[in-house]
Amino acid sequence: MSLMLDLKIIPVTPFQQNCSLLFDTRTKEGVFIDPGGEVDRLRAKLDEHGVTLKAIWLTHGHLDHAGGADQLREELGVPVIGPHKDDQFWMDEIGEHWARYGHPGMGRAVVPDRYLEDGDRLELGGVTFDVVHTPGHTPGHVVFHNRDMKIAFVGDVLFQGSIGRTDFPKGDHSQLIDSIRTKLFPLGDDMRFVPGHGGMSTFGQERKFNPFVGEDADAGPNTTGPG
Secondary structure, eight states: OOSSEEEEEEEETTTTEEEEEEEETTTOEEEEEOOOSOHHHHHHHHHHHTOEEEEEEOSOOOHHHHTTHHHHHHHHOOOEEOSOGGGHHHHTTHHHHHHHTTOTTSOOOOOOSBOOOTTOEEEETTEEEEEEEOOSSSTTOEEEEETTTTEEEEETSEETTEEOOOOSTTOOHHHHHHHIIIIIGGGOTTOEEEESSSOOEEHHHHHHHOTTTSTTOOOOOOSSSOO
């Protein structure tokens, strides 16, 4: 990370989704990226690191990424930003989806204060993050990245050795492959990324070796991935 921003990754919910706490080390102002649930635990992390939350950024509307956003907004008075409006149908049903998975009360529906479009920018501590619309896993999925810091937050688009599932409603495999190859890989081989699940990797590593989207991939659909 930069001299100004620090990153803590906090796996939350039974899906072990990577919620990112990104904060300015000088002002201690920060954002949560994809707070999927376990709000009390996330608030404890804010206290542990002395961080004042300023906003919530969402990559997409699935329950394990957006489930805690509305409660955090209510309790801390911060805006929910993103994803693209095409994911609102997912966010409308977060509570019902958690109940179906046997965890009622884990999360609830949320309507963002601001939707995001391809080319938008977000700022934290004087550092600008570019927004890329990356449909395929969900129609409204977005990615946040900063070229200077060489860091991207990719939600469930891409994983270490895998890609996002596309067998959910409005998923599109060919669209997902196009998002990865034409919007993410051109950001540079040395761009590190935080996926929605599992360990970090780089776009270069995945471009070379990922069995679904790498140079030797057969590009077959992934219906068993973590996201």
